[in-house]
Amino acid sequence: MANPDLMDKLVSLCKRRGYVFQSSEIYGGTGSVWDYGSLGAELKRNVKDLWWSSMVHQRDDIEGIDAAILMHPKVWEASGHVEGFSDPLVECTNCHRRFRADLPEVEGGQCPTCGTKDVFTEPRMFNLMFKTFMGPVEDSSATIYIRPETAQGSYVNFLNVQGTARQTVPFGIAQIGKAFRNEITPGNFIFRTREFEQAEMQFFVKPGEDEAWFDQWMEIRMQWHKDLGIDDAKLRFHEHGPDELAHYAKKAFDIEYEFPFGWKEFEGIHNRTDFDLARHQEYSGKRLEYIDAPTNERFLPYVVETAMGVDRTALVLLVDAYREEDIDGDQRVVLGLHPKVAPTKVAVFPLVKKDGMPEIAQKLQADLRSAAIPSFYDQSGAIGRRYRRQDEVGTPWCVTIDGETAEQNSVTIRDRDSLEQVRVATDKVVAWVRERLL
Ligand code: GAP
Numbered sequence: 265m266a267n268p269d270l271m272d273k274l275v276s277l278c279k280r281r282g283y284v285f286q287s288s289e290i291y292g293g294t295g296s297v298w299d300y301g302s303l304g305a306e307l308k309r310n311v312k313d314l315w316w317s318s319m320v321h322q323r324d325d326i327e328g329i330d331a332a333i334l335m336h337p338k339v340w341e342a343s344g345h346v347e348g349f350s351d352p353l354v355e356c357t358n359c360h361r362r363f364r365a366d367l368p369e370v371e372g373g374q375c376p377t378c379g380t381k382d383v384f385t386e387p388r389m390f391n392l393m394f395k396t397f398m399g400p401v402e403d404s405s406a407t408i409y410i411r412p413e414t415a416q417g418s419y420v421n422f423l424n425v426q427g428t429a430r431q432t433v434p435f436g437i438a439q440i441g442k443a444f445r446n447e448i449t450p451g452n453f454i455f456r457t458r459e460f461e462q463a464e465m466q467f468f469v470k471p472g473e474d475e476a477w478f479d480q481w482m483e484i485r486m487q488w489h490k491d492l493g494i495d496d497a498k499l500r501f502h503e504h505g506p507d508e509l510a511h512y513a514k515k516a517f518d519i520e521y522e523f524p525f526g527w528k529e530f531e532g533i534h535n536r537t538d539f540d541l542a543r544h545q546e547y548s549g550k551r552l553e554y555i556d557a558p559t560n561e562r563f564l565p566y567v568v569e570t571a572m573g574v575d576r577t578a579l580v581l582l583v584d585a586y587r588e589e590d591i592d593g594d595q596r597v598v599l600g601l602h603p604k605v606a607p608t609k610v611a612v613f614p615l616v617k618k619d620g621m622p623e624i625a626q627k628l629q630a631d632l633r634s635a636a637i638p639s640f641y642d643q644s645g646a647i648g649r650r651y652r653r654q655d656e657v658g659t660p661w662c663v664t665i666d667g668e669t670a671e672q673n674s675v676t677i678r679d680r681d682s683l684e685q686v687r688v689a690t691d692k693v694v695a696w697v698r699e700r701l702l
Pocket of ligand 1: 454462
């Protein structure tokens with residue numbers, strides 16, 4: 265169901281509570297570029313750590329790398345991005361704003377900004393790669409591109425990684441990093457931006473085994489999102505039709521989420537065949553074939569790619585988690601984030617600022633810090649307000665030190681979603697939380 269209000273509320277919450285700020289806000293902001301505040305940075309880090317753990321640490325057939333953003337300009341000729349990574353652009357001759365020609369309003373003939381009808385120029389192709397110059401000379405010989413996808417770093421390092429890590433096909437190369445696209449029509453908060461982060465994995469397989477691996481990766485990736493607690497009913501696959509396929513793909517499925525602005529992609533699974541390796545072999549003049557040890561068979565592997573947007577996944581998590589509730593006439597806003605991704609896991613409150621309660625609470629928070637469990641201490645205001653502040657940022661558990669704590673050596677732990685309160689021995693709180701995070 266479209267719910268544009270939800271986006272406004274979420275953008276406001278994100279700014280107010282330190283999830284996301286507009287980039288260079290004091291200068292009026294930079295178009296469609298965002299900065300993550302202390303909570304947003306934790307949320308994104310959690311997403312990346314969970315992805316890396318599932319791809320690299322929990323498998324023996326995937327290696328992680330961290331390739332540079334700047335690459336040899338020929339990489340982007342070989343990859344097809346110089347020639348083909350373009351969107352059709354039109355300009356409104358009334359207000360001079362530029363749009364993607366395939367936006368529904370533009371296709372309907374009306375300018376999305378000034379509303380004038382039938383005033384667009386003929387579409388022309390606009391390359392989405394950012395360009396700059398390498399070194400002190402600013403001419404075409406020094407032109408360099410800022411990568412629009414992380415994948416190419418894995419292709420040009422295919423044999424380096426395979427040889428040094430002593431991997432045999434099938435195996436994968438994973439990396440997380442920034443990518444940049446000079447999008448014509450960015451928008452919807454952190455959904456479509458000009459600078460963003462990708463978590464991509466290229467899985468190299470024997471030709472002929474690509475279809476079976478493609479199916480496996482579709483299943484693994486969908487399950488991974490469900491395990492983050494995202495609502496099943498709002499997740500689906502969308503298969504690319506022939507006119508949607510990227511220039512490198514033989515087959516592609518998007519994982520889509522039902523955002524307040526409609527069903528949209530936040531991860532793609534692509535069968536890139538041997539397109540990239542074959543092109544790099546051709547453009548670099550270096551053989552990139554894999555030699556299968558037992559048979560000495562030489563071949564260029566096919567690639568099944570899983571390409572997730574980290575920022576879009578963060579947006580999915582925030583949208584999916586946001587809810588408003590009425591509890592006995594009291595309104596609350598809750599981010600029901602899964603504890604694995606919640607920026608702060610535990611808030612610690614002394615019920616009142618006296619009778620030794622702050623000291624016990626501070627000692628408990630120090631124990632949580634030593635155990636590397638992100639926590640937050642708050643002793644100001646009524647307890648109900650302190651709960652609400654934590655509900656709004658998605659903290660799963662609030663621990664309160666009360667009048668009985670000193671005598672009984674126990675505290676209450678309140679669950680954000682069920683609102684249930686349990687009493688737990690003070691010296692068992694760290695273990696209690698850790699058990700639930702595993
Ligand atoms: N290497 C393949 C590739 O880049 P893609 O479908 O163009 O494929 C993969 O991008 C993911 O990167 C998308 O599903 C999306 O989550 C994210 N992404 C792409 N463009 C983006 C943008 N302008 N802003 C934010 N995320 C973007």
